[in-house]
Amino acid sequence: MTTESQATAAASGAGATARFREDKHVSAATSQERVSALAGRIIKAINDTVIDEKVTYDEYNALKSWLIRVGEDGEWPLFLDVWVEHSVEEVANANRHGSKGTIEGPYYIPNAPSQNTPATLPMRDDEPGTPLLFQGQVKNVAGEPLPGALIELWHADDLGFYSQFAPGLPEWNLRGSVNADDEGKFQVNTIQPAPYQIPTDGACGALIAASGWHAWRPAHLHLKVSAPGHQLITTQLYFQGDEHVADDIASAVKPELVLAPTDRGAGNGREVTYDFILDPED
Template identity: 60%
Template sequence: MTSETATAAGSGRNATETFQKKARDAAGTVDTARVDAVARDALSALHDVIRRHRLTYAEYDALKAWLIRVGQDGEWPLFLDVFIEHVVEDVANADRKGAVGSIEGPYYVSGGPEFTGEGTLPMRDDEAGTPFLFQGTVTDLDGTPIDGAVVDFWQADDAGYYSQFAPGIPEWNLRGVCRTAADGTFKIHTIKPAPYMIPHDGATGALIEAAGWHPWRPAHLHLKVSAPGKQLITSQLYFEGGEYVGDDVAQAVKPDLVLHPVPAESGTGEQVTYDFALDPA
């Protein structure tokens, strides 16, 4: 099989399995009062929508069938990350003074290959895409470089597929963990990704089509940046002038996250410098 045979259902199953493992690892005590408050308000908001739009039984039955299909397709992580997570992220990071966050998305996997200072992400010998150097410095809020900070990096390939979530792609393709050098710098050699459609042959795509929306995400890079005693920041970075930067289906683009690449000093491809200032934990 090749990556071109990937389906929304297959991607959804992988995303669901990954999320379930993450949830098990992070399992803790349930705060009954918080569940009561959030659930009541969420249901009340839904009740208001039903009354305002005078929902019919036919529409209600269609909703139930669609909700069942979301589960069958394994697309709850995809649906929630595309349409809900950007608001959760805004609330969670509202008080940060340093690096700007964005959504994680459904395709993060921990444990990528590690290197220090400078390195090239694992990729196929014939990996498509423009060579791209992503570099920068990780610092405290006061600008002091952080030695050994972790820059956990992942991205889709030039066709819009993520390793471990589509068949035919090497396990750690375009994924890696860079630890900063003593001066806080990092250099990650990769390829420049392209815009891609979120998996749309499943339940999430059915909603998008029925609503007359588009399923496209702008080209982007994913990162998690962390260091001892600092708050981890999860982010996505986009490209100036790129398609769908102003019309992202996931509504995750922020002005501070838009990159401005220049021709690479090596003479091949492009490069960009982007720094991360980490808030104290």
């Protein structure tokens, strides 16, 4: 039987690519002028780099070969989400006054099992790791509670793997949608995720090795938080003391998103409180 620790970059990449094609709808409303401006700047930046760095034909052909491999490994979603999405997110959320957002990443799955608060994420009977109580309240920018808020939460397990992207894990392991109470408050029981390396046996790993970079992301909770009449926020929350908070390969950590859990005592794990502030819809 294949286990999660035998997950491969190619399989994970193929899954992320398939999920992207299924869930994301590409808009065709962009004008020719806008496409020309964006594509022109990207192509110019590449050519400027070639000239400035005096790129050789051997290096050019190595790049061409690597780009082909990224597609063959299904790793374009991984590459873009790790090295580009943080800038797109910064632009998208520049005008928010509420909670900070950050990247979604390639491993979101919509329509996770729904529960009312207090909730426990689906997990195995012997789920490894430190129990974590994650709680808080969803409010508007005026500080008023938002009843009916929805908290979508997903994260890696104690080995750094995501359900539906690694073999041997139950379909909805550590994924759930939680309905807050009438005061916008929520409580979710889960386990504290582990830091993990992005897949390194595929094209992205080859780039990391060739560049002498590390492949680590700090441990994090993924969240989408929404309420009627308010803008959905997509974010990640990290953990104080994680050695990769300061050098996340995805450049997604913001100081406002770092948690400081406390010990619950009596072997009950840890707990942390974090409130979300949602902006009104435009």
